[in-house]
Amino acid sequence: MLSGFGLPSRQKGMNIQLTDEESRNVAAYRRFHDAVMSRDETVIGAAIDDLVASDATIATPFPTEAAAPETLKRLWAMLLHAFPDLDIRIDQVIAKGDVVVIRDVVTGTNLGDYQGRAPTGRRISYDEIFVLRFLDGQIVQTWGVVDTLAQLRQLGVIAA
Numbered sequence: 604m605l606s607g608f609g610l611p612s613r614q615k616g617m618n619i620q621l622t623d624e625e626s627r628n629v630a631a632y633r634r635f636h637d638a639v640m641s642r643d644e645t646v647i648g649a650a651i652d653d654l655v656a657s658d659a660t661i662a663t664p665f666p667t668e669a670a671a672p673e674t675l676k677r678l679w680a681m682l683l684h685a686f687p688d689l690d691i692r693i694d695q696v697i698a699k700g701d702v703v704v705i706r707d708v709v710t711g712t713n714l715g716d717y718q719g720r721a722p723t724g725r726r727i728s729y730d731e732i733f734v735l736r737f738l739d740g741q742i743v744q745t746w747g748v749v750d751t752l753a754q755l756r757q758l759g760v761i762a763a
Contacts, residue, residue: 625698628737632696632703635742639691642683644676651675656741663733663747685718686711686727705733713758720760729753 621629631654638650651672659671663678682689689711697704710728729750736744755761 621698622700624701624737625703627740628701628703628735629696629698631737631740631742632705632735636691636693639679642687642689644680644683647679648676651679654740654742656738656743659742660744662745663749681717682711684715685713685722687714688712691731701737703735703737705731705735707731707733717758720758723758725758727754727757729757 635650635654638647641647655672655675657670657672661671661674689709692708692710693705694708695704695706708728708730710726712726713723715722730753731750732748734746735742752761756763
């Protein structure tokens with residue numbers, strides 16, 4: 604288990620060491636997160652091209668028929684248009700073998716169209732958990748659980 608990015612946590616006095624594979628996978632995720640936090644679509648696109656396999660499986664609440672890299676590029680373009688101050692605070696990173704699990708909190712202000720709706724100017728804050736599987740330094744599968752109910756309530760799309 605990791606706290607933050609790659610810093611071994613202590614459990615019952617034991618220092619948990621990462622394998623080389625786990626360290627590489629956490630470092631790859633860190634590169635992806637840093638690119639997203641740049642809020643620069645060119646930087647994000649380059650990171651996606653480098654870190655996401657062209658045939659990766661993306662299992663998140665974002666329906667699309669496009670290849671994984673294109674899906675992610677569209678997702679980040681949409682999110683950054685809708686929430687230009689988007690921030691993702693990492694609460695926990697867990698690495699085991701070829702899998703990295705991330706628990707984070709997303710915040711932002713809705714200043715652009717989002718899912719066909721006009722901007723609300725409202726702040727949002729919601730939780731996510733992502734499971735990423737890596738192969739040869741690239742993401743080959745993702746599973747995501749996003750608290751879209753909290754997001755939509757905070758935007759006023761649905762009643763609290």
